[in-house]
Amino acid sequence: MKPLFKNYKTLKATLDKAQKILLLLDYDGTLTPIVAHPDLAVLHPSMKAVLKKIAKKDKIILGIVSGRSLKDVYNKLKLTSKGIFYAGNHGLEMKTGSKIVVSPMVRPHLKTIRKLEKLASKLTKNIPGAWVEDKNLTLSVHYRQCKEKDAKILEKSFNKLIKPWLKKIRLTTGKMVWEIRPPVKWNKGEAVKWLIEQYSNRYTPLPIYIGDDRTDEDAFEALPDWGVGIYVGQNNKSAAKYKLKSVPEVKKFLQLLSKI
Ligand SMILES: [Mg+2]
Structure with missing residues (x-):
């Protein structure tokens, strides 16, 4: 550059x-x-x-x-x-x-996204500073306001939650955020x-x-x-x-x- x-x-x-x-x-x-x-x-x-x-x-x-x-x-x-x-x-x-x-690629996956919105929100509710941003077609799980210790707890439980879903969604990471998206290219x-x-x-x-x-x-x-x-x-x-x-x-x- x-x-x-x-x-x-x-x-x-x-x-x-x-x-x-x-x-x-x-x-x-x-x-x-x-x-x-x-x-x-x-x-x-x-x-x-x-x-x-x-x-x-x-x-x-x-x-x-x-x-x-x-x-x-x-x-x-x-x-x-x-x-x-x-x-x-x-x-x-x-x-x-x-x-x-x-x-139109995303429509068949919206049900999964809705389900995960509920599950992820349940998780972040108990962790100070974490929250789920519902973007309708996709979800963002934010932890930029978490204390380091809470972020670690969240990471562990989030990984556990998301693991069985990984074939049905696409997970990406950004700046202190996980993005849950439909599995479309x-x-x-x-x-x-x-x-x-x-x-x-x-x-x-x-x-x-x-x-x-x-x-x-x-x-x-x-x-x-x-x-x-x-x-x-x-x-x-x-x-x-x-x-x-x-x-x-x-x-x-x-x-x-x-x-x-
Ligand atoms: Mg940017």
Whole structure:
């Protein structure tokens, strides 16, 4: 990975050459800092302002790709400018304009997800700081507010609970969170590929993807060679081409983008 601002000249040349840019952004940890509870991850007005500006640009197609439910991520941003699209649950549900698309792949698995919601909630109820976020098509079991000792207890009982279900679901781990998803081959990478394809008969946009977490690595890997992956954070290993250190640096980059 190259530090983005030190290499901005090269990147700027690529941006200038592009006919259209497909700008795909993760939400938590990318547009807002990671906070104690996902409800507290409020978009800063200055970040919202720059996103609004970008959404108005003809050259840029703006999309938000989040692990949150579609409803949740939409309500967090409330950017209604037409042309912005939202992908929730890692792209299993998408919204462009007023059209909402839910992947038919997930429907047969919803019963299992509902059952596990009940079981996991029973478990977290007894552990201070742990909770289950019900995202309808998927579940997140959070433990970022747990004391270390409680997190260990939770991990043990959660592993026990989930073991018999592992053939029926897909389990992934993020920052102090387990994600329970339907066992379909779908991730942010599949979502990104699908989105790029939606435009391919009209033009070939330059895809840019910005994200901070493990699930974003799928998206970086799904980008074509000429795509631009930008990792946000302190890691040194990522499939992204460029690196930004923090959410304020993301904002700085978006401000530059809003002026091209
Ligand atoms: Mg994130």
